[in-house]
Amino acid sequence: MEIIVNSILMVVQPENMLWLFIGTFIGVVFGAIPGINGVMAAVLFVPFTYHLGPIPSILVLIGIYQGSNFGGCITAVLFNIPGDPAAICTTFDGHPMAKRGEAGKAIGSGLFASSIGGLLGTIVLVTVGPVIARFALHLGAVEVFTFIFLGLTTVSSIAGSSTLNGFISLFFGLLIASIGLSPMTGFPRFIFGSNYLLGGMDFIVALMGLFALTEVFDRLTTKGISYSVKGLEKTRTELPRWSELKRYLISTIPRSAVIGTIIGAIPGAGATLGAILSYGVTKQFSKEPHKFGTGMPEGVVAPECANNACAAGAVMTMLTLGIPGSATTAIILGAFFIAGLNPGPTIFTTNPEIVHACFGGMLIVNFMVLFFGFLLTRIYVKAMGLPVYILDPLIIVLSYLGVFSIRNSFADVMIMTVFGIIGYVMRRMDISVGPLVLALVLGPIAEKNFVISMRISSNGLLIFFTHPVSLIMLILSALSLAIPLMRELYNKKRERRTEAA
Numbered sequence: 398m399e400i401i402v403n404s405i406l407m408v409v410q411p412e413n414m415l416w417l418f419i420g421t422f423i424g425v426v427f428g429a430i431p432g433i434n435g436v437m438a439a440v441l442f443v444p445f446t447y448h449l450g451p452i453p454s455i456l457v458l459i460g461i462y463q464g465s466n467f468g469g470c471i472t473a474v475l476f477n478i479p480g481d482p483a484a485i486c487t488t489f490d491g492h493p494m495a496k497r498g499e500a501g502k503a504i505g506s507g508l509f510a511s512s513i514g515g516l517l518g519t520i521v522l523v524t525v526g527p528v529i530a531r532f533a534l535h536l537g538a539v540e541v542f543t544f545i546f547l548g549l550t551t552v553s554s555i556a557g558s559s560t561l562n563g564f565i566s567l568f569f570g571l572l573i574a575s576i577g578l579s580p581m582t583g584f585p586r587f588i589f590g591s592n593y594l595l596g597g598m599d600f601i602v603a604l605m606g607l608f609a610l611t612e613v614f615d616r617l618t619t620k621g622i623s624y625s626v627k628g629l630e631k632t633r634t635e636l637p638r639w640s641e642l643k644r645y646l647i648s649t650i651p652r653s654a655v656i657g658t659i660i661g662a663i664p665g666a667g668a669t670l671g672a673i674l675s676y677g678v679t680k681q682f683s684k685e686p687h688k689f690g691t692g693m694p695e696g697v698v699a700p701e702c703a704n705n706a707c708a709a710g711a712v713m714t715m716l717t718l719g720i721p722g723s724a725t726t727a728i729i730l731g732a733f734f735i736a737g738l739n740p741g742p743t744i745f746t747t748n749p750e751i752v753h754a755c756f757g758g759m760l761i762v763n764f765m766v767l768f769f770g771f772l773l774t775r776i777y778v779k780a781m782g783l784p785v786y787i788l789d790p791l792i793i794v795l796s797y798l799g800v801f802s803i804r805n806s807f808a809d810v811m812i813m814t815v816f817g818i819i820g821y822v823m824r825r826m827d828i829s830v831g832p833l834v835l836a837l838v839l840g841p842i843a844e845k846n847f848v849i850s851m852r853i854s855s856n857g858l859l860i861f862f863t864h865p866v867s868l869i870m871l872i873l874s875a876l877s878l879a880i881p882l883m884r885e886l887y888n889k890k891r892e893r894r895t896e897a898a
Contacts, residue, residue, distance in 0.1 A: 401523060401756070401760070403753050404523075404753040404754070404755075404756035404757035404760065405757045405760060405761065406757075407452070407750060407753045407754050407757050408456065408754060408757030408758050408760075408761050409757075409761070412453060413452055413453060413456055413754070413758075414761075416449070416453040416454075416456045416457045416460070417456040417457070417459070417460045417758055417761060417762060417765065418460070418765060419457060419460065420442075420456060420457035420458060420459065420460020420461045420464065420762075421460035421461075421463065421464040421762055421765040421766060421769060422460075422464065422769055423438055423442060423457075423460070423461050423464065424438060424460055424461035424462065424463060424464020424465040424466075424468060425464040425465070425467060425468040425471075425766065425769045425770070425773055426464075426468065426773065427461070427464075427465055427468065428464060428465030428466065428467065428468020428469045428481045429468035429469065429471045429472050429773065429777065430468075430472075430795070430799065435461060435462055435464075435465025435466065435468075435481060435725050436724045436725050436728070437803075438461050438465055439458055439461050439462065439725050439728040439729070440728060442457065442458075442461060443458070443728060443731065443732060445457075446458070446732060446735075447735065450736075451733075451736035451737075451738060451751060452750070452751065452754045454732050454735075454736065455729065455732060455733070455736075455751065455754060455755060455758070456754060456758045458725075458728065458729045458732055459712075459729070459755065459758040459759060459762060460758070460762055460765070461725075462708055462712075462725045462726070462729070463515055463705065463708055463759070463762045463763065463766060464762070464765075464766060464769065465481055465725075466481065466483060466511065466515075466668065466704050466705045466707075466708055467507070467508065467511040467512075467701070467705065467766050467770060468481060468773075469481030469482075469483060469484030469487070470484050470487050470491065470504065470507040470508070470511065470697075470701055471504060471770075471773065471774060471777050472484075472777070473485075473487040473488045473491050473492065474487065474488075474491035474492060474494070474495050474500055474503045474504050474507065474697070475492075475495055475500060475504075475777055475778070476492075476609075476612065476792070477492040477608065477612050478608045478609045478612060478792075479604065479608060482600065482601070482604060482668075482669045482838065483668035483669050483671075483672050483700070483704035483707070484672075484700070484701075484704070485604075485669065485672070485673075485700075485831065485834055485835075486672045486673055486675075486676040486696070486699075486700035486831075487507060487672075487696075487697055487700050487701060488608070489676070489689070489690050489696055489831065490503075490689060490690060490691070490692055490693045490694070490695075490696025490697050491503045491504075491507065491696070491697045493690070493691055493692035494692040494694070494697070496692075497692060499692065500778070501634055501635040501774075502635045502637075502694065503692075503694070503697050504634050504635075504770070504774050505634045505635040505636045505637065506636075506637055506641075506694045506697045506698050506701075507697045507698070507701040508634060508636070508701075508766070508767060508770035508771075509636050509637055509642075509645075509698075509767075510645070510649075510650060510653070510697070510698040510699075510701040510702040510705075511701045511702065511704075511705045511763075511766060511770075512705075512763040512764070512766055512767050513646075513650055513654070513702060513763075514650065514653060514654050514657060514701065514702030514703060514704075514705040514706040515705040515706065515708065515709065515759065515762070515763040515766070516760065516763050517650070517651070517654040517658075517706060517709075518654055518657060518658045518661070518705065518706035518707070518708065518709025518710060518759075519709045519756065519759040519760050519763075521654075521658050521706075521709065521710075521713075522658075522709045522710075522712060522713045522716075522756065522759065523756050532662075536663060536866065537850075537853075537864075538845075538846040538847075538849035538850045538853070539846075539850045539853070539860055539861060539864050539867045540864060540866045540867050540870070541663065541842075541846045542843055542846035542847050542850055542861070542867070543861060543866070543867040543870035543871055543874070544660070544663065544670070544870055545670065545839045545842055545843040545846065546843065546870065546871070546874055547674065547870050547873055547874045547877065548670050548673050548674055548677075548835070548839055549567065549835065549836070549839060549843065550874040550877045550878050551673055551674065551676070551677030551678075551835075551877055560882075562826075562827065562828045562829065563828075563829055563831075563832045564832070565828060566823065566828050566829055566830065566831070566832040566833045566836075567832035567833065567835065567836050568836075569833055569836075570832060570833035570834065570835065570836025570837050570840065571836045571840045572587075573598055573603075573833075573836070573837060574597075574598065574836055574837050574840030574841055574844075575587065575840070575844070576588065576594055576597055576598055577594060577595055577596055577597030577598070578595055578596075578597070580841060580844060580845045580848070581845065581848045581849075593806075593808045597841070598812070598837065599803065599804075599809060599812075600837055600838060601799075601800065601803060602800050602803070602809045602812050602813045602816070603812070603813075603816045603834070603837055604834065604837075605796050605799065605800050605813050605816075606812070606813040606814065606815065606816025606817040606818075606819070606820060607816050607817070607819070607820040607830045607833065607834060608820070608830075609792055609793075609796040609817075610793070610796060610813065610814065610816070610817025610818075610820070610821075611817050611820030611821050611824060611830070612792075613789050613792055613793060613817075614817060614818070614820075614821040615821060615824060616789065617789070618821075634770060634771050634774045634775075637694070641694065645695070645698055648682065649679055649695050649698050649699055649702070650698065650702050652675070652678065652679070652682075652699075653675040653678075653679065653698070653699045653700075653702035653703040653706065654702055654703070654706040655706075656671060656674050656675045656678065656703050656706075657671040657672075657675060657702065657703035657704060657705065657706030657707040657709075657710065658706045658707070658709055658710040658713075659710065660674060660703070660707055660710065661706060661707030661708060661709060661710020661711045661713070661714075661723065662710035662711070662713050662714045663710075663714075668703070668704035668707035668708065668711075668723065669704075669838050669839075670838070670839060671703040671704055671706070671707040671710075672699075672700035672701075672703045672704045672707075673700070673835060674703070675699045675700055675702065675703035676689075676696065676699050676700045676703075677877060678699075679695055679696070679698075679699035680696070681877065681880055683695060705763075707723070708723075708725075708759075709759060711723040711725070711726040712726055712729075712755060712759060714726075715729065715730055715740055716740050716744065716745075716752060716755060717740075717741070718740075718741060719739065719740040719741035733751075738751060796813070797810055797813070800813045
């Protein structure tokens, strides 16, 4: 409690609060713009922190980090376009809720879950942060691969109506993810003589094509094109009712916060994996798993809670070990170095005021996210009220500009268009793009850690069964595949008994 009080007192000074406020605003806005995520926002605004003091500069970046984690939820719900990669799972239930007139409830549930997830993650950071960080440090390539393998096996949770189609999408995504240079040998694969493909497929480029362009293409080829969001003019951000709140606080939020914090503490894992695992686990524990993907509030609460808790886990690893837990914390780490600070075990004694500023900023920023969530949602709702012949061209222009700005490459623009067509064809064939995106995110990381594991064990697979953590992950992976199959068989038997009666 003393640490928490000192941390809050450090941040509530007017100048520090102002910079945290500015950073949060920037993060929410950039997180909600398709193609421009929190990492890009942090990169763009790092130069502006050079002339600030250490504490204000770090608070600005913390505000951007946490703000962007929620910002992606807004466009995920309203437009079915994840503004940030971690918001991919939010589209699965958030947009269906919006289409049936519950956009305000979906955004409100995501907003509440984001804030609570960030708070719980920060409390863990303050209390047992060093213990979890040291545990994460002892996880090698073997354990990281099995964590990711568990994430890939959740395909049954995000595959839509057909698990088979989900696996088709997953393997297609893994094939695309293998394009480019091998991460271990440097050997080119599937580049077809193109120098552009040597760098592989950029995830943001693929994401914009599969979600933004696919959504526009689908409307343009559908009679009576519209966004089909009911009661849009009356949409307001609605926080969960007390009855719903109790249900979330008993199971969904604590479970998702724990998953998010642990995954966030693992270097390289990222908030996207945390959100996917949380969504899959929540679906498995639900009494109505068949309703996920049709507009279940828990399908919004779980990933939003997890991806904000991941931020605390990543900051935890950065502060205690000096190792960035995510791409954004790598940028924050750079800001530490610019200020002449060296994160690690010694920073708690040499620069305790910096540690307190991080703790306080991570606590207070969640309340600022609540404020901007209410404020900016109304603006996006008004934007969505524009005629479709104005809004669709606007989405296309912003998507192309956002993708082009990544590397100033017209090839990226062409690739995004190809992915837009692929996503449109998959939608027409009732094949979910979720597993494909999952493979694009996790495939390269899984391959790298698998190859390292094989080299350690001289190509022996037994290494995955001799490490306790990896064995537990494999067991959970087997269960995540078996439980949906068993449930499906049970439902078929019950239907046959009902028909026979």
